[in-house]
Amino acid sequence: DGGITQSPKYLFRKEGQNVTLSCEQNLNHDAMYWYRQDPGQGLRLIYYSQIVNDFQKGDIAEGYSVSREKKESFPLTVTSAQKNPTAFYLCASSIGTGNEQYFGPGTRLTVT
């Protein structure tokens, strides 16, 4: 089955700790994205990657980092510099940046 997987589904961390969220796709898509979803707000773009070994900041990149060493994988690290990390994080991919986006099931991160 082709699709996007995110792990873990739920993640709990103490304030001050870095945490990495996994995103893997087997759709052979070139473009991948990370979004953050908060109650009462539309999805906001954190980072995107159009091709392997390349990525660009989105609207709210501060306190986050990514890597794109393989086409299938686009992990997101939430660093201790992110002031409000508790949120629902969604990974997506598309054939190219202008095409239909497909989303993973999401990771809910809670930082206390």
Added chain:
Amino acid sequence: KQEVTQIPAALSVPEGENLVLNCSFTDSAIYNLQWFRQDPGKGLTSLLLIQSSQREQTSGRLNASLDKSSGRSTLYIAASQPGDSATYLCAVRGRGGYQKVTFGIGTKLQVIP
């Protein structure tokens, strides 16, 4: 800056009713518009994608229309079922450069048996 608004924020209808969800956007220079469904605590499921050159797209009981000049899209759901209960989001992709996608906050639909 593109802004996407979805009205109403919530909607409750009896089973079997036909309904329309609305999406409006401020910048008509779009590349495409995509409608999604999101169940509580889940990711987004793509429903329909309309390219800027198209007026409508259909999939089963769903029909999405696009009027770029007025900055509006509607999602029509025929013969609603309890399984249609979810939040419906629209997302507008702009033109040029990265082709940024702007999401609405969504309309939460409840279909009552």
